[in-house]
Structures are given as structure tokens and as C-alpha cells.
Amino acid sequence: LAKKAMKKKVDAGELDSNLAYLNALSSDEWRQRKSQIKHPKDFMDLDKLYEALEMTMLHKLQSIIERRKQYKLCKKDLINSIFAVDIVNASTNHVRFLTFQLFRKRVTHGQFTCQKVKEIMTQLCTL
Secondary structure, three states: OOHHHHHHHHHHHHOOOHHHHHHHHHHHHHHHHHOOOOHHHHHHHHHHHHHHHHHHHHHHHHHHHHHHHOOOOOHHHEEEEEHHHHHHHHHHHHHHHHHHHHHHHHHHHOOOEEEEHHHHHHHHHHH
């Protein structure tokens, strides 16, 4: 039941703002975007770091989707044997990306009033 509800939301483009990046998989526009990170200091910018993490996740998910089309096995066999490690890695990275998103929202949307605390939390976030 939850899968069907999620699929309807994905098809309608009504995902939670934290999952909205998954909507980009339905078009090819994200493939033309390039990372804005050119130097190590760019990793200190939360917006650039967010974009780099988002692009990494989209590429990994797209890779799994494209490779899945090459096999003629049933879905259960694909998930349990051929793509098991890829799916675990993608899930781990997805959770990491969601954690970063939530942390970034707290830091950038006024959760911290002290500028020094905000600066320290930003540095922690980029680790």
C-alpha cells in the first residue's frame, strides 16, 4: 500500500520537499547541470555542497535504473542478487543526503541565532 501511495506521489510530482530531487529523474535536464565545486574551499558553501550531493545521488540512481533494463530476470532476483550491494549503497547515500538536507535547513533558516554557532555548525556539516 505504501509503495502505491509513493508511486502516485512520484508520478504526480508531489513528493516531500526532502525527496523532491527524485522528481528530476523523470527528465534529462539534470544531466546538463554541472557541479559548481571547482576548489576545495567550495565545499564550505552549503548550497554548492547540496548541489554536488544531489547530482551524485541522481547519477547513482540513474545508473541502477539503466543497468536494471539490461537484465531479463524477475524483480526479486535483481534486487536480491545482482543489485543488492548497489541498492544498499544507494540507500545509505540517500539517508546521508537526507540528513545533510535537514541539517542544512536548520543552519540556513535561522535555527541558530549566534553567528559563531552557525559558522561552527556549517563547518561540522561539511565534514
